[in-house]
Amino acid sequence: MHTSIATVCLSGTLEEKLEAVASAGFDGVEIFTQDLVVSPTAPEELRERAGDLGLSLDLYQPFRNGVELDPVAFDDALRRLHRTGDLMGRLGTETLLVCSNVSPDAVADDDLVAEQLHRMGDVAAEHGIRLAYEALAWGTHVNGHDHAHRLVLAADHPHVGTCLDSFHILSAGGDPSSIEEMDPGRIFFVQLADAPLMHLDPLSWSRHHRVFPGEGDFDLVDVMARLVRSGYAGPISLEIFNDSFRQADVHRTAVDGLRSLRWLEDRTRAALAPEIGSGRTRDRLELQPLPAISAPSGWDFVELRTTDLGDTTRLLHRLGFRLGGHHRSKEVQVWLQGSARIVVSEAGGSTRREPHIDPRERTDAHSVAEVSGLGFELSDPGAAFQRSTALGSAPVPRHELPGEAPLRGVWAPDGTEIFFGPTPDGSAPGWLSEFGVEEDALGTSDLITGIDHVNVAQRWQHYDEGVLFYTSVLGLGSTPAQDVPGPSGLVRSQVMRSPDDAVRLPLNLAPTAAEQGSFVGVAYPEHIALASEDVREVARRAIHRGLEFLEIPENYYEDLVTRFGLDEETVSELRELNLLYDRDEHGEFLHFYTRTLGDVFMEVVERRGYRGFGAEDAPVRLAAQYRLRSART
CATH class of the missing domain: 3.20.20.150 (Divalent-metal-dependent TIM barrel enzymes)
Structure with a gap:
């Protein structure tokens, strides 16, 4: 063609x-x-x-x-x-x-x-x-x-x-x-x-x-x-x-x-596959196929890069993660809980190939952390890598020593590193052994069970490019975009997801003003949402370990009674544990947010049949993050 x-x-x-x-x-x-x-x-x-x-x-x-x-x-x-x-x-x-x-x-x-x-x-x-x-x-x-x-x-x-x-x-x-x-x-x-x-x-x-x-x-x-x-x-x-x-x-x-x-x-x-070559079409355009792939079957890992390793690892520890080990040849760590694997690397200054916010303008926290890499589990990682490069994606350079698991990746339009790993056969990913992680060290009864979704921010001029990238390279589908109001303007959000919902990836377009420096660093920080079957216990453990929760106003909890008719005892527990609540026709949703660390915060979610992402609670979070950032400056 x-x-x-x-x-x-x-x-x-x-x-x-x-x-x-x-x-x-x-x-x-x-x-x-x-x-x-x-x-x-x-x-x-x-x-x-x-x-x-x-x-x-x-x-x-x-x-x-x-x-x-x-x-x-x-x-x-x-x-x-x-x-x-x-x-x-x-x-x-x-x-x-x-x-x-x-x-x-x-x-x-x-x-x-x-x-x-x-x-x-x-x-x-x-x-x-x-x-x-x-x-x-x-x-x-x-x-x-x-x-x-x-x-x-x-x-x-x-x-x-x-x-x-x-x-x-x-x-x-x-x-x-x-x-x-x-x-x-x-x-x-x-x-x-x-x-x-x-x-x-x-x-x-x-x-x-x-x-x-x-x-x-x-x-x-x-x-x-x-x-x-x-x-x-x-x-x-x-x-x-x-x-x-x-x-x-x-x-x-x-x-x-x-x-x-x-x-x-x-x-x-x-x-046109049933028609091509059958005589039913005059297929003179000579359409060329891409390497075929299936959508990701799950999350392999999420990588955080930080200029303050202490703050980042303390946050993970307070959420219940444990250090799996240090890589034998690279300056990175892996933190584990359930099937969630968080790779942490330390870097200075700008951490992304094309950072969405200039590190010189970060004033909301003394440490800088951001989501720098996403690893996906696929049935054929080699085909996914070939497909992505055929679609114009630039490979991520990665040095591997003999005996180390090959890991191929490409740059996403926003500068995030996208890696393709094999679908596990029930055992731990091969690359974990490079951190000295033993099979029996993996938790099977952890309070946090895995990664629910990862929310990544997009620059305004490349938002559509990001949607096409995840559609064409990874085979994710997109849901209709919706706007979430915040103190600095509307935030447009569009969820990319695999057909079986094993991978959910909301893309968010922050207000243009944030890119111009009026609300830098917190207009729409990225976050990792962690899945749990008992978010109350996760919150109690986090409180005991000294986690800094995002402060939720009392007016929010009073409104819960109006919106859902919750009893005072339930609302009191939610307030005590810094939990937020939502409900749709499929079920209930309980979750909490941590404070922002650089450009990243964590969310822990418990879904009881609920299929959304807490959009009704997002304005509460945005306003709370805005107040926190304003107080620091």
Whole structure:
């Protein structure tokens, strides 16, 4: 499948965009007019540069107000088309995107439009180019892909075809099933964009909220499957208008874009598996599969990196963890309780490859700790690693001595190290022996039984990238996002989870103000939620050992009586043990929070059939953390 991306998707100069697109591994690129106009590089030089980078220049766009015009305006459009044809010859680009007219003065006459398209085709033939006519969802008269295609057929010119854009089709409520019946020779170009479902006018929706495939709510697998059935064999390109993308690092956005196309290619091939090679499809796109994996079956470990080992290990001890041992060749420890394994390493300054908060701005605590690595149990770790690198993820460098268990990992978009471990066969993971942990040292009756979920924070410009990463690399599904109010703004939360709920990974987008320093370090700290079957006893033990709980206000406990009708004895015990309470249609939820250590805090949870994450209690926590941080500064 020939992959392409429009320069409008990316930040930076045209020259920087070409470098990033090539580095990410795309086959080609669409040149957006504005990017060329503001560039000091001559078209001939850009053509040569793209060739040196191994990129084809697949499309030049857009040609606006070129059709559906009165005679005088159309004559000027032909003049502009001649000039554009000359330019494309210098660029070496063969296909021009022609948009349907959005002017109130656009002519609503299909016969006239077909005639104008034919005449434009004659000009295109003179210059050796092709015209791909696209119906914009907000076009005055031509705003549906079927309508545009009928006009192309009526124009009956070999240099005039259709451009299909998934956003314009799906945002307008169009039915993509007609794509299967289109002559693939008349489909000149295909652009893909996903988007969250929103109640906006199509223009605003399109200009600000498009995202890469897999990051929104559109069914792009269905669109791709219909393209395959049609026999289309041209470029599959991304055209994304998104405010965040235009401000983000150009290289990582390009990698994210190609990841989305490779993931979509794999999903489409899987959906069409019964048809491919059967003659029911004209599968000329030659879809390539990714290494197949199953979603994680559980948590292997969570790694904390800290600049204050004493504070971090004291927190673990007060929660009931015991030191399993020190690694024989690395400066790391492992702490154990139930099936929960917390690896602790000591580091100075910034601990992440791309820390979400500048260590120089941390003022909420004297120690710095954060979630730096996540280990997952998978049935085929090797395939998971191959899949992740095929999707553009950079491997984490890791030195291993002879006899040490191989552990392969990649960087997540937020800088977290993601490791792939084997599904245990009932015994302890092989890597634990490197810490000197004996099999009989593993607890089977511990109060904390394992890891319930891990909550990781995302930077605002890479939130969608994180969702796609965990979807495509680990096969996790996503739940609808919800907003949680806090003292510094709304926190957007979206839970990634395995089909059997063995792995739950909430991704949280902290308020933008936090990134600008007004509430740094605590706007949305990350946390590890530990599972227990008796959270009351965990809390009692923690109190005895001197744990600093997050202080919960009395008003919260009074509200529990109002919300749930709890008796005073129950509420009194909750208050005494610093516990919070929630309930849904499936059962009850008891939990407590520790105070924040750097950018991390711990939560211990007891689920009694409950399936949520205590969203009603999150504002209480955020406010308490805000007060604590304010008191320290």
